[in-house]
Amino acid sequence: MCRGGSRQPASMIVAALVAVTLTGCAADSPGPITAERTDSAGVEIVTNRGADFTLDWTFTPTLTLGGEDEGPESFFGIGPTNIAADHTGNLYIMDSGNHRIVIFDEAGNHLRTLGRQGSGPGEFQMWPQGITVAADGTINVYDYGKRGLVRFAPDGSPLPTRRLSDGQLVSYALLGDGIAIQDSHSDDEVAFYRIQAITDAGDTTTIVSLPQPSQRPVDFGCVRIGGMEKVFAPTPHWAAGTDRILVNPGAEYRIDLYAGARLTASIRRDLEPRRATRELAIHYIGEDMKIGLPTGECRVPAARVVEERGVADLIPAIGQIRIAPNGTTWVQRYAIRDEIAPIDIFSPDGEYLGTLPEGAPFPAAFLPDGQIAAIEKDEFDLQRVVIYELGIDNPTPHT
Numbered sequence: 001m002c003r004g005g006s007r008q009p010a011s012m013i014v015a016a017l018v019a020v021t022l023t024g025c026a027a028d029s030p031g032p033i034t035a036e037r038t039d040s041a042g043v044e045i046v047t048n049r050g051a052d053f054t055l056d057w058t059f060t061p062t063l064t065l066g067g068e069d070e071g072p073e074s075f076f077g078i079g080p081t082n083i084a085a086d087h088t089g090n091l092y093i094m095d096s097g098n099h100r101i102v103i104f105d106e107a108g109n110h111l112r113t114l115g116r117q118g119s120g121p122g123e124f125q126m127w128p129q130g131i132t133v134a135a136d137g138t139i140n141v142y143d144y145g146k147r148g149l150v151r152f153a154p155d156g157s158p159l160p161t162r163r164l165s166d167g168q169l170v171s172y173a174l175l176g177d178g179i180a181i182q183d184s185h186s187d188d189e190v191a192f193y194r195i196q197a198i199t200d201a202g203d204t205t206t207i208v209s210l211p212q213p214s215q216r217p218v219d220f221g222c223v224r225i226g227g228m229e230k231v232f233a234p235t236p237h238w239a240a241g242t243d244r245i246l247v248n249p250g251a252e253y254r255i256d257l258y259a260g261a262r263l264t265a266s267i268r269r270d271l272e273p274r275r276a277t278r279e280l281a282i283h284y285i286g287e288d289m290k291i292g293l294p295t296g297e298c299r300v301p302a303a304r305v306v307e308e309r310g311v312a313d314l315i316p317a318i319g320q321i322r323i324a325p326n327g328t329t330w331v332q333r334y335a336i337r338d339e340i341a342p343i344d345i346f347s348p349d350g351e352y353l354g355t356l357p358e359g360a361p362f363p364a365a366f367l368p369d370g371q372i373a374a375i376e377k378d379e380f381d382l383q384r385v386v387i388y389e390l391g392i393d394n395p396t397p398h399t
Contacts, residue, residue, distance in 0.1 A: 035351045044265040046350035055345065055354035056392060059361055062371070063108045063387040065093070067378060072102045072110040078383050080320065081130040081171065083364040083373050086137060091365070091373060093385060094131040094141055099124040101131065101139065101152075106367070114139070114156050122158025124150055132174050142172055164198070173240035180240040184212065191215075193236050195247060197261065205261045210236055210249055218308045222298035223291055231281040231305075232312040241323040253317040255329065257350070267329070267350040273314040280315065281306040284336045325366050328353070332362045361388055 033050035068074045075095035082094040089106035099117035104110055119125050126145030133139055137154030143161075147169070151159035164172060167183035170193070174180075178199040185194055191212040197205045213234065215227035237248040245258040251273045257265040274280075285302035292298075319334040319341060327348035335341035343356040361374035370390045378384055 033352050040266075043263050044350075045268070046265060047268045047270065048346075048350075048352035049270045050352075052342065052344075052355045054357055057356055057360070058391040059372075059388040060391065061386050062389050064384050065091070065104060065108055065387075066384040067380075067382045072104075072113060074098070075102060076383060078375055078385065079129060080364045080375060083375070083385060084131045084133045084139075085365045085367045085373065086133045087135070087368060089368050089371075091367070091385070091387075092131055092133055092139060094128060096124075096128050099128065101141065112156060114152055115141075115150070119146070120158075121160060122150065122152060130172060132172075134174055140174075142169060144169075165196075167194070171238075173238075175240055175245075176242040180207070180238075180245055182236065182238060195236070195238060195245065197245070207245055207258050207261055208236075208247055208249065208256070213312070216310075220291075220298065220300045220304065220308060222300070223293060228309050230310040230312045231284060232276045232315050234312070234314075234316045237318055237321050239321040239323045239329075241327065244323070246321055246323065246329060248316075248318045248321060251312075251314040251316045253333075255318070255321065255331065255346075265350055267346060269344070269352060271317055271333075273317045276311050276313060276315045278306055278311055280336060281311045286337060320362060322363055322366075324363075330363060361386065 033048055033053070036047045036049065038045045038047075066073050066075055066078070075093055075098065077097050078093065078095075082096065084092045086092070090111065091104045091106075093102050093104070095102055099115060101114040102110065103112050103114070115122055115124050117124055124141070124143050124145075126143065128141050128143045128150065130142045131140065138159070139152040140149045142148070142164070143150045146161050147165070148161040148163040150161055153159055164179065164181050165183040167185040170182040170184060172179055172181040175197060178197060180195060180197050182193060182195045185192055192209045193212055194209045195207045197207055213229040215229045218225045218228045234251040239246050243259065247256045247258065248254060249256060253269045253271045253273070255267040256263055257267065282302045285305050288299040288301050289305050290297055290299055315336070316334045318331055320332040322330040324330060329346040331344045331346065333342050333344070340358055341362070343360055343362055345353045345356065347353055361372065361376065363372035364375050365373040367373060367387065372388050372390065374386050374388060376384055376386050
């Protein structure tokens, strides 16, 4: 066990991460992690071998927003892409249920509200999701009804909607010189997930194209659905930073790093995906699946859902990816319902730095000075946005 040192505020995190070495001390560490670096046709393969060790990080809640019956904090149904922050620490929450953006300062004071339901500039038509704030303060939200970005200038005035894709867009992220998008498209009746980079000048480059899991018609008796994939079928997880795009292309613990359109590195841990079973699939579905119909609600037992959909061979190893402003990669492993989802941290060059303490929050957004915003449920099962300040023990390595 490490001794000595002191707890450091969030502003020390960047320096601490640079100081950490693979032989550094961490709680519950059975031994050093080995990062093996090999070259494969110009792509650096970084394989991190060894058991988990726990980082001496703490997360102190400093602010909670949401859960109110009315007013700016009456937002609900907040997804992991519906929170963003600017360089001053202001927090932007896409309140999809109320077709509005609510903005708070770093102390939690409501600053202003933007948008409303409608089809004009600065209005949200259907399913607004995914909010980002550019370096210049421009606010972007993808609207599935408009199939484009609803945008606001830094002063809150509406800007023209920007069309992103002719396909079915899944998600998007900002790059240093443009936007990265993931969409679904078909080529000769074969469906693909495609990640593309679109520059501010409008030039488009395909970064990666991955076959979508096969789908088949499913008949639940009370309703027939045209196509559903197997339970646990892997879909790409990805994240974008100023100069890089990270992609988890399948079920294995693997993150491919693209600089521009070029694959430059592949980061891995020797953690094998779990074998999927019918029992785990039923547990994943949980309660009866509820499908709203004009004639009423269709309820399908979990066992019937699994029987009709089928089960993939493997449970994906990775559930979410984030890139922090300092270039570190946060990877949340896949979890089924009430399972604990460990969060691994990697250096910008792909070395495993450690795993966060059990129960640590996964960031929906990174704020200045090392703070993060996370989405959590309170004792009444209501979603709230919680701001945490990070602290690190023993920022210098001990062997």
